[in-house]
Amino acid sequence: MATVTQTHIHQMPISTQPHFTYTPLPLPPHVKAEAFKDLGREVKGYDPAIVTPEQMDEIIEMLYRYSILLFKNVKLTPKQQYEMTLKAFDPAAQSYGHGNNKTGKEKASILHPDLKTIPHQPQVQLIGNGKVPGMYEGLDSPQLKHPHHKTFHKTPISQEDEDAGATRFYRWHIDAALYALSPPKVTTLYAVSVPKGAPQICRYDDGTGDEVTVPLGGTAFVSGKTMFDILPAELKSLAVRTKVKYAPHPYVWMSKAHALPTGLGIENEGLELSLDELPEWEESKVKLFPMCWRNPVTGHLHVQVHPCGAQALHIDPLPAGADRDHALYPDGGEVKDLKEVREILYRIQRPGIAPELVYAQDWDEGDLVLFHNRGLLHSVVGAFKEDQLRMFHQCNLAASDDPVGPTAEDVEIYA
Numbered sequence: 001m002a003t004v005t006q007t008h009i010h011q012m013p014i015s016t017q018p019h020f021t022y023t024p025l026p027l028p029p030h031v032k033a034e035a036f037k038d039l040g041r042e043v044k045g046y047d048p049a050i051v052t053p054e055q056m057d058e059i060i061e062m063l064y065r066y067s068i069l070l071f072k073n074v075k076l077t078p079k080q081q082y083e084m085t086l087k088a089f090d091p092a093a094q095s096y097g098h099g100n101n102k103t104g105k106e107k108a109s110i111l112h113p114d115l116k117t118i119p120h121q122p123q124v125q126l127i128g129n130g131k132v133p134g135m136y137e138g139l140d141s142p143q144l145k146h147p148h149h150k151t152f153h154k155t156p157i158s159q160e161d162e163d164a165g166a167t168r169f170y171r172w173h174i175d176a177a178l179y180a181l182s183p184p185k186v187t188t189l190y191a192v193s194v195p196k197g198a199p200q201i202c203r204y205d206d207g208t209g210d211e212v213t214v215p216l217g218g219t220a221f222v223s224g225k226t227m228f229d230i231l232p233a234e235l236k237s238l239a240v241r242t243k244v245k246y247a248p249h250p251y252v253w254m255s256k257a258h259a260l261p262t263g264l265g266i267e268n269e270g271l272e273l274s275l276d277e278l279p280e281w282e283e284s285k286v287k288l289f290p291m292c293w294r295n296p297v298t299g300h301l302h303v304q305v306h307p308c309g310a311q312a313l314h315i316d317p318l319p320a321g322a323d324r325d326h327a328l329y330p331d332g333g334e335v336k337d338l339k340e341v342r343e344i345l346y347r348i349q350r351p352g353i354a355p356e357l358v359y360a361q362d363w364d365e366g367d368l369v370l371f372h373n374r375g376l377l378h379s380v381v382g383a384f385k386e387d388q389l390r391m392f393h394q395c396n397l398a399a400s401d402d403p404v405g406p407t408a409e410d411v412e413i414y415a
């Protein structure tokens with residue numbers, strides 16, 4: 001079982017005179033404005049070259065409050081990006097969020113082909129699409145590949161529909177190794193090169209008819225807080241009592257499996273690798289995380305589960321005196337059947353990715369986005385043609401501690 005320790009807490013009150021200005025993100029017409037009251041801010045006035053520790057404290061505070069911070073027209077070197085990610089959010093962190101230097105059997109990980117490490121700043125990854133001409137940050141003509149849902153979903157959309165502008169959420173996730181390392185607190189994404197193109201229609205294809213218009217190659221976000229807040233009482237009760245056990249080396253474990261059409265979890269086909277086919281692993285490094293992670297600044301609960309890597313659920317019984325009517329798993333227990341695990345997770349997470357709750361970042365070159373990786377889920381969307389060059393710098397760092405779950409008081413309120 002993972003050791004859960006107190007996370008690094010910033011409890012500075014919002015300064016009465018902030019150093020920067022914070023304005024709501026422009027929202028597309030399909031979203032429910034109410035759900036975005038506390039999600040996303042554009043920060044104006046920030047210069048990464050001259051930021052002070054006090055200014056950085058303010059940014060951290062705002063990130064925990066608003067989950068997504070966007071900075072426009074930024075010039076940021078990989079070193080500045082690394083230092084911002086490290087110093088600001090987790091001074092004790094050391095390695096890239098998925099661990100550096102993958103070797104041997106770990107190369108089977110489904111994440112491996114998507115990332116190119118910048119040699120002089122190995123915690124920063126180059127991601128995107130197309131062949132970069134010439135030398136770039138010490139990489140010789142790196143070939144990038146935007147993940148396409150047809151390589152992961154069981155039932156991809158037809159080429160004809162794709163040509164007409166349809167796409168899918170590739171994979172809803174948290175940036176985290178989910179084995180041995182602790183989930184990064186923040187991910188920084190910096191847009192270097194952004195091909196322009198028509199928006200696409202992102203289809204859910206799960207029988208609901210849901211779909212949402214997304215910018216080409218946008219990054220889609222949903223709030224884990226909203227995901228919790230909109231649940232009916234019996235699912236809130238279950239969520240605060242549940243811990244999620246991840247498979248060892250989950251990205252290798254799921255490397256032959258296929259995703260649901262929503263990108264929110266895995267189809268039950270029995271294609272996961274058996275535990276003895278995995279790279280060497282030990283029980284003490286397997287992650288067992290609360291289903292809800294507590295925001296260290298606001299105290300809000302965020303449903304934070306990477307549905308693809310989940311292997312089992314550990315459910316606590318209802319606390320003494322709690323109302324057992326309509327309660328799910330009132331006596332608690334361990335759910336090991338993958339189909340049942342996935343059904344429970346889907347029931348809890350699917351409402352939170354409804355079209356009116358999705359914000360998709362429409363990138364411009366020079367955009368820097370910081371997102372609270374312990375407070376939301378994200379997914380890439382869209383498909384690029386081979387010659388469309390997209391270049392992003394991504395940085396996140398395995399944290400120095402694991403996320404903290406609901407307090408006894410939270411359980412009292414919701415269970």
Ligand SMILES: [Fe+2]
Nearest residue numbers: 173174175378
């Ligand atoms: Fe990601």
